[in-house]
Amino acid sequence: MSTAVDIAGPSSSDQAHSSAKIPNAPLRPSLKRSNHPYSLSHYISTPSQAMDVKGLIQPSPAQQRAAQPAHTKPRRTPSWPDMWESPSGLHLAHAAELLMRAGLLALTPATTEQANLGAQSSQPVKREAIEARGGKGDGEGSGSGPEEEEEDSSGCGTDFQPFLGAWFPFSPALFPLAGFQMGGGHWRSAAMGTEGIEGLVAEGYSPGSLGAGSASRRKRKRCGECVPCRRQTNCDQCSSCRNRKRGHQICKYRKCEELKRKPGGPGFESRVSGFDLRGSDFTLGLSQERSNGVLDG
DNA sequence: CGTAACGTGACG
DNA sequence: CGTCACGTTACG
Numbered sequence: 128m129s130t131a132v133d134i135a136g137p138s139s140s141d142q143a144h145s146s147a148k149i150p151n152a153p154l155r156p157s158l159k160r161s162n163h164p165y166s167l168s169h170y171i172s173t174p175s176q177a178m179d180v181k182g183l184i185q186p187s188p189a190q191q192r193a194a195q196p197a198h199t200k201p202r203r204t205p206s207w208p209d210m211w212e213s214p215s216g217l218h219l220a221h222a223a224e225l226l227m228r229a230g231l232l233a234l235t236p237a238t239t240e241q242a243n244l245g246a247q248s249s250q251p252v253k254r255e256a257i258e259a260r261g262g263k264g265d266g267e268g269s270g271s272g273p274e275e276e277e278e279d280s281s282g283c284g285t286d287f288q289p290f291l292g293a294w295f296p297f298s299p300a301l302f303p304l305a306g307f308q309m310g311g312g313h314w315r316s317a318a319m320g321t322e323g324i325e326g327l328v329a330e331g332y333s334p335g336s337l338g339a340g341s342a343s344r345r346k347r348k349r350c351g352e353c354v355p356c357r358r359q360t361n362c363d364q365c366s367s368c369r370n371r372k373r374g375h376q377i378c379k380y381r382k383c384e385e386l387k388r389k390p391g392g393p394g395f396e397s398r399v400s401g402f403d404l405r406g407s408d409f410t411l412g413l414s415q416e417r418s419n420g421v422l423d424g
Numbered sequence: 425c426g427t428a429a430c431g432t433g434a435c436g
Numbered sequence: 437c438g439t440c441a442c443g444t445t446a447c448g
Binding site: 348366367370374376 | 440
Binding site: 345346347348349367371374375376377382386 | 428429430431
Protein backbone atom coordinates (compact mmCIF):
# COMPACT_ATOMS: atom_id res chain seq x y z
CA MET A 128 0.00 0.00 0.00
CA SER A 129 1.04 3.46 -0.54
CA THR A 130 1.53 4.74 2.91
CA ALA A 131 -1.04 7.42 2.97
CA VAL A 132 -4.57 6.69 3.82
CA ASP A 133 -6.78 7.42 0.96
CA ILE A 134 -7.85 10.63 2.41
CA ALA A 135 -7.09 12.51 -0.68
CA GLY A 136 -9.51 10.47 -2.62
CA PRO A 137 -9.53 9.06 -6.07
CA SER A 138 -7.65 11.86 -7.48
CA SER A 139 -8.04 14.78 -5.44
CA SER A 140 -9.25 17.65 -7.17
CA ASP A 141 -11.48 17.53 -4.21
CA GLN A 142 -10.45 19.94 -1.65
CA ALA A 143 -10.89 22.84 -3.94
CA HIS A 144 -14.49 22.64 -4.86
CA SER A 145 -16.19 20.21 -2.65
CA SER A 146 -15.09 21.84 0.52
CA ALA A 147 -17.37 24.65 -0.34
CA LYS A 148 -20.32 22.51 0.43
CA ILE A 149 -18.73 20.05 2.72
CA PRO A 150 -17.94 21.45 6.07
CA ASN A 151 -14.48 20.93 7.32
CA ALA A 152 -15.76 18.64 9.98
CA PRO A 153 -18.40 16.41 8.60
CA LEU A 154 -18.81 14.74 11.91
CA ARG A 155 -21.09 15.81 14.60
CA PRO A 156 -19.49 17.55 17.48
CA SER A 157 -20.40 14.66 19.63
CA LEU A 158 -18.28 12.48 17.46
CA LYS A 159 -15.49 14.88 17.39
CA ARG A 160 -15.61 15.03 21.10
CA SER A 161 -15.04 11.37 21.44
CA ASN A 162 -12.41 10.21 23.81
CA HIS A 163 -10.12 9.38 21.04
CA PRO A 164 -6.54 10.28 21.29
CA TYR A 165 -6.62 12.48 18.30
CA SER A 166 -9.05 14.97 17.13
CA LEU A 167 -10.40 14.60 13.70
CA SER A 168 -8.35 17.46 12.53
CA HIS A 169 -5.29 15.69 13.69
CA TYR A 170 -5.97 12.80 11.41
CA ILE A 171 -6.36 14.99 8.48
CA SER A 172 -3.64 17.43 9.12
CA THR A 173 -0.62 15.27 9.62
CA PRO A 174 0.69 14.94 6.14
CA SER A 175 4.28 14.92 7.14
CA GLN A 176 4.39 11.62 8.84
CA ALA A 177 3.43 9.00 6.40
CA MET A 178 0.53 7.44 8.09
CA ASP A 179 -1.31 4.37 7.26
CA VAL A 180 -4.23 2.87 8.99
CA LYS A 181 -2.11 1.14 11.50
CA GLY A 182 -0.35 4.31 12.20
CA LEU A 183 -3.62 5.90 12.96
CA ILE A 184 -4.70 3.19 15.21
CA GLN A 185 -1.77 2.75 17.38
CA PRO A 186 -1.13 5.55 19.74
CA SER A 187 1.60 7.82 18.69
CA PRO A 188 4.75 7.91 20.74
CA ALA A 189 3.74 11.28 21.96
CA GLN A 190 0.47 9.99 23.14
CA GLN A 191 2.04 7.09 24.86
CA ARG A 192 4.27 9.39 26.69
CA ALA A 193 1.28 11.28 27.80
CA ALA A 194 -0.49 8.16 28.85
CA GLN A 195 2.43 6.66 30.60
CA PRO A 196 3.79 7.81 33.82
CA ALA A 197 7.31 8.95 33.38
CA HIS A 198 8.72 6.25 35.52
CA THR A 199 7.63 3.49 33.26
CA LYS A 200 10.46 2.15 31.34
CA PRO A 201 10.44 3.26 27.77
CA ARG A 202 8.49 0.56 26.14
CA ARG A 203 9.07 0.36 22.50
CA THR A 204 6.12 1.47 20.57
CA PRO A 205 3.44 -1.09 20.98
CA SER A 206 2.47 -2.31 17.62
CA TRP A 207 -0.53 -4.48 17.30
CA PRO A 208 1.30 -7.68 17.77
CA ASP A 209 2.98 -6.15 20.72
CA MET A 210 -0.20 -5.91 22.55
CA TRP A 211 -0.43 -9.61 22.53
CA GLU A 212 3.17 -10.21 23.03
CA SER A 213 3.28 -9.24 26.61
CA PRO A 214 4.86 -12.22 28.31
CA SER A 215 2.98 -11.50 31.44
CA GLY A 216 -0.26 -11.57 29.59
CA LEU A 217 -1.06 -8.24 31.06
CA HIS A 218 -2.77 -6.99 28.01
CA LEU A 219 -5.01 -9.94 27.97
CA ALA A 220 -5.75 -9.40 31.57
CA HIS A 221 -6.50 -5.86 30.83
CA ALA A 222 -8.87 -6.80 28.11
CA ALA A 223 -10.54 -9.24 30.41
CA GLU A 224 -10.92 -6.50 32.88
CA LEU A 225 -12.57 -4.36 30.33
CA LEU A 226 -14.92 -7.17 29.66
CA MET A 227 -15.74 -7.46 33.26
CA ARG A 228 -16.27 -3.81 33.66
CA ALA A 229 -18.69 -3.91 30.87
CA GLY A 230 -20.51 -6.51 32.83
CA LEU A 231 -20.06 -9.04 30.14
CA LEU A 232 -17.70 -11.36 31.74
CA ALA A 233 -18.09 -12.89 35.09
CA LEU A 234 -14.78 -14.11 36.20
CA THR A 235 -13.98 -15.97 39.29
CA PRO A 236 -12.68 -13.68 41.96
CA ALA A 237 -9.18 -14.68 41.12
CA THR A 238 -8.59 -11.11 40.23
CA THR A 239 -10.44 -9.61 43.05
CA GLU A 240 -9.32 -6.09 42.63
CA GLN A 241 -10.42 -6.08 39.10
CA ALA A 242 -13.66 -7.71 39.97
CA ASN A 243 -14.35 -5.01 42.46
CA LEU A 244 -13.43 -2.44 39.98
CA GLY A 245 -15.73 -3.97 37.51
CA ALA A 246 -18.55 -4.11 39.96
CA GLN A 247 -18.38 -0.48 40.75
CA SER A 248 -17.76 0.91 37.38
CA SER A 249 -19.43 -1.29 34.89
CA GLN A 250 -22.09 1.24 34.31
CA PRO A 251 -19.88 4.23 33.73
CA VAL A 252 -17.79 2.33 31.32
CA LYS A 253 -20.74 1.41 29.21
CA ARG A 254 -21.93 4.94 29.16
CA GLU A 255 -18.53 6.17 28.41
CA ALA A 256 -18.23 3.99 25.40
CA ILE A 257 -21.61 4.99 24.24
CA GLU A 258 -21.16 8.64 24.70
CA ALA A 259 -17.80 8.61 23.11
CA ARG A 260 -19.49 7.46 20.02
CA GLY A 261 -22.00 10.05 19.27
CA GLY A 262 -24.34 9.83 22.08
CA LYS A 263 -25.62 13.22 22.77
CA GLY A 264 -24.69 12.90 26.36
CA ASP A 265 -22.12 15.53 25.82
CA GLY A 266 -19.89 13.15 27.73
CA GLU A 267 -17.15 15.38 28.78
CA GLY A 268 -15.84 12.47 30.68
CA SER A 269 -16.82 13.47 34.13
CA GLY A 270 -17.84 9.93 34.74
CA SER A 271 -14.55 8.36 34.01
CA GLY A 272 -11.79 8.50 36.46
CA PRO A 273 -8.35 9.50 35.38
CA GLU A 274 -7.30 5.95 35.81
CA GLU A 275 -9.61 4.74 33.17
CA GLU A 276 -8.61 7.50 30.94
CA GLU A 277 -5.08 6.43 31.18
CA GLU A 278 -5.80 2.84 30.61
CA ASP A 279 -7.89 3.41 27.62
CA SER A 280 -5.29 5.44 25.95
CA SER A 281 -2.56 3.05 26.83
CA GLY A 282 -3.32 0.75 24.01
CA CYS A 283 -5.78 -1.89 24.97
CA GLY A 284 -8.97 -0.03 24.89
CA THR A 285 -10.37 2.11 22.20
CA ASP A 286 -7.58 1.34 19.90
CA PHE A 287 -9.39 -1.64 18.60
CA GLN A 288 -12.40 0.26 17.61
CA PRO A 289 -11.44 1.25 14.15
CA PHE A 290 -10.84 -2.28 13.14
CA LEU A 291 -14.03 -3.55 14.56
CA GLY A 292 -15.88 -0.64 13.26
CA ALA A 293 -18.00 -1.02 16.28
CA TRP A 294 -18.08 0.11 19.80
CA PHE A 295 -15.77 -2.44 21.13
CA PRO A 296 -12.92 -1.69 23.35
CA PHE A 297 -11.29 -5.00 22.81
CA SER A 298 -10.13 -7.33 20.16
CA PRO A 299 -12.25 -9.88 18.40
CA ALA A 300 -9.73 -12.45 19.39
CA LEU A 301 -10.93 -12.05 22.91
CA PHE A 302 -14.25 -13.48 22.12
CA PRO A 303 -13.09 -16.99 21.86
CA LEU A 304 -10.75 -16.40 24.72
CA ALA A 305 -13.43 -15.10 26.95
CA GLY A 306 -15.94 -17.68 26.01
CA PHE A 307 -17.95 -15.60 23.70
CA GLN A 308 -19.96 -17.07 20.96
CA MET A 309 -20.71 -15.60 17.63
CA GLY A 310 -23.96 -16.07 15.95
CA GLY A 311 -26.55 -14.34 13.86
CA GLY A 312 -24.52 -11.24 13.56
CA HIS A 313 -24.67 -10.66 17.25
CA TRP A 314 -22.45 -11.92 19.90
CA ARG A 315 -23.36 -13.14 23.24
CA SER A 316 -21.55 -13.65 26.39
CA ALA A 317 -21.45 -16.93 28.08
CA ALA A 318 -22.01 -15.11 31.30
CA MET A 319 -25.01 -13.23 30.12
CA GLY A 320 -26.59 -15.90 28.06
CA THR A 321 -28.64 -13.41 26.18
CA GLU A 322 -27.79 -10.71 23.79
CA GLY A 323 -26.65 -7.71 25.61
CA ILE A 324 -27.36 -4.24 24.48
CA GLU A 325 -23.79 -4.10 23.41
CA GLY A 326 -24.53 -6.71 20.83
CA LEU A 327 -26.86 -4.36 19.18
CA VAL A 328 -24.59 -1.49 19.74
CA ALA A 329 -22.02 -3.41 17.86
CA GLU A 330 -24.40 -3.49 15.00
CA GLY A 331 -24.12 0.21 14.73
CA TYR A 332 -27.26 1.19 16.46
CA SER A 333 -26.89 4.03 18.77
CA PRO A 334 -28.32 3.34 22.16
CA GLY A 335 -30.75 6.11 21.72
CA SER A 336 -32.17 4.36 18.77
CA LEU A 337 -32.66 1.16 20.61
CA GLY A 338 -35.62 2.43 22.41
CA ALA A 339 -39.07 1.19 21.83
CA GLY A 340 -40.01 -0.43 18.65
CA SER A 341 -39.07 1.91 15.91
CA ALA A 342 -35.48 0.80 15.92
CA SER A 343 -35.88 -0.82 12.55
CA ARG A 344 -36.13 2.43 10.74
CA ARG A 345 -33.60 4.28 12.80
CA LYS A 346 -30.67 5.78 11.07
CA ARG A 347 -27.33 4.50 12.03
CA LYS A 348 -24.55 6.94 12.48
CA ARG A 349 -21.17 7.06 10.99
CA CYS A 350 -18.51 5.57 13.14
CA GLY A 351 -16.42 8.63 12.57
CA GLU A 352 -13.22 6.69 12.71
CA CYS A 353 -12.90 4.54 9.70
CA VAL A 354 -10.84 5.84 6.85
CA PRO A 355 -13.80 6.99 4.81
CA CYS A 356 -15.27 8.74 7.77
CA ARG A 357 -12.07 10.60 8.24
CA ARG A 358 -12.14 11.91 4.80
CA GLN A 359 -13.00 15.52 4.69
CA THR A 360 -13.92 16.11 1.17
CA ASN A 361 -16.18 14.71 -1.44
CA CYS A 362 -14.58 13.40 -4.54
CA ASP A 363 -17.17 15.01 -6.73
CA GLN A 364 -16.59 12.20 -9.14
CA CYS A 365 -18.30 9.17 -7.77
CA SER A 366 -21.87 8.42 -8.56
CA SER A 367 -22.99 9.59 -5.19
CA CYS A 368 -21.33 12.90 -5.61
CA ARG A 369 -22.51 13.39 -9.11
CA ASN A 370 -25.93 12.36 -8.12
CA ARG A 371 -26.04 14.22 -4.89
CA LYS A 372 -29.05 16.31 -5.60
CA ARG A 373 -31.31 13.37 -6.07
CA GLY A 374 -29.36 10.60 -4.60
CA HIS A 375 -29.03 12.02 -1.14
CA GLN A 376 -25.99 9.89 -0.67
CA ILE A 377 -22.67 10.69 0.81
CA CYS A 378 -19.61 10.46 -1.39
CA LYS A 379 -18.66 6.87 -1.92
CA TYR A 380 -15.24 7.52 -0.61
CA ARG A 381 -16.65 8.94 2.53
CA LYS A 382 -19.18 6.28 3.18
CA CYS A 383 -18.61 4.85 6.59
CA GLU A 384 -17.28 1.33 6.51
CA GLU A 385 -19.66 0.33 9.19
CA LEU A 386 -22.67 1.71 7.45
CA LYS A 387 -21.78 -0.19 4.36
CA ARG A 388 -22.52 -3.34 6.21
CA LYS A 389 -26.00 -4.50 6.67
CA PRO A 390 -27.00 -4.35 10.30
CA GLY A 391 -28.45 -7.79 10.28
CA GLY A 392 -26.13 -9.00 7.64
CA PRO A 393 -23.27 -11.42 7.72
CA GLY A 394 -21.98 -12.60 11.02
CA PHE A 395 -19.94 -10.34 13.08
CA GLU A 396 -17.03 -12.67 12.71
CA SER A 397 -16.93 -12.38 9.00
CA ARG A 398 -17.25 -8.69 9.29
CA VAL A 399 -14.27 -8.49 11.48
CA SER A 400 -12.16 -10.54 9.17
CA GLY A 401 -13.53 -8.63 6.28
CA PHE A 402 -11.99 -5.58 7.73
CA ASP A 403 -8.60 -6.68 6.66
CA LEU A 404 -7.38 -7.72 10.00
CA ARG A 405 -5.43 -10.38 8.28
CA GLY A 406 -3.08 -7.94 6.81
CA SER A 407 -2.57 -6.22 10.06
CA ASP A 408 -0.33 -8.74 11.71
CA PHE A 409 -2.99 -9.10 14.25
CA THR A 410 -3.55 -12.79 13.82
CA LEU A 411 0.11 -13.21 13.43
CA GLY A 412 0.62 -11.64 16.77
CA LEU A 413 -1.80 -14.03 18.25
CA SER A 414 -0.21 -17.09 16.86
CA GLN A 415 3.08 -15.80 18.00
CA GLU A 416 1.62 -15.50 21.40
CA ARG A 417 0.48 -19.05 21.22
CA SER A 418 3.77 -20.33 20.10
CA ASN A 419 5.33 -18.43 22.89
CA GLY A 420 3.15 -20.37 25.18
CA VAL A 421 1.71 -17.25 26.64
CA LEU A 422 -1.81 -18.06 25.82
CA ASP A 423 -1.65 -21.61 26.86
CA GLY A 424 -3.01 -21.61 30.32
C1' DC B 425 -36.95 25.11 7.57
C1' DG B 426 -32.80 23.76 5.03
C1' DT B 427 -29.31 20.53 4.48
C1' DA B 428 -26.89 16.13 4.90
C1' DA B 429 -27.17 11.62 4.61
C1' DC B 430 -29.25 6.78 5.83
C1' DG B 431 -32.61 3.18 4.24
C1' DT B 432 -34.71 1.04 0.77
C1' DG B 433 -36.62 -0.32 -3.47
C1' DA B 434 -36.53 -0.22 -8.51
C1' DC B 435 -33.94 -0.68 -12.50
C1' DG B 436 -30.40 -2.17 -15.88
C1' DC C 437 -23.87 -5.50 -8.25
C1' DG C 438 -23.95 -0.60 -9.13
C1' DT C 439 -26.78 3.26 -9.83
C1' DC C 440 -30.70 6.10 -9.32
C1' DA C 441 -34.52 7.99 -6.94
C1' DC C 442 -37.22 8.96 -3.14
C1' DG C 443 -38.74 8.86 1.65
C1' DT C 444 -37.20 9.65 5.94
C1' DT C 445 -34.43 10.88 9.81
C1' DA C 446 -31.19 13.83 12.17
C1' DC C 447 -29.36 18.07 13.12
C1' DG C 448 -28.22 23.10 13.02
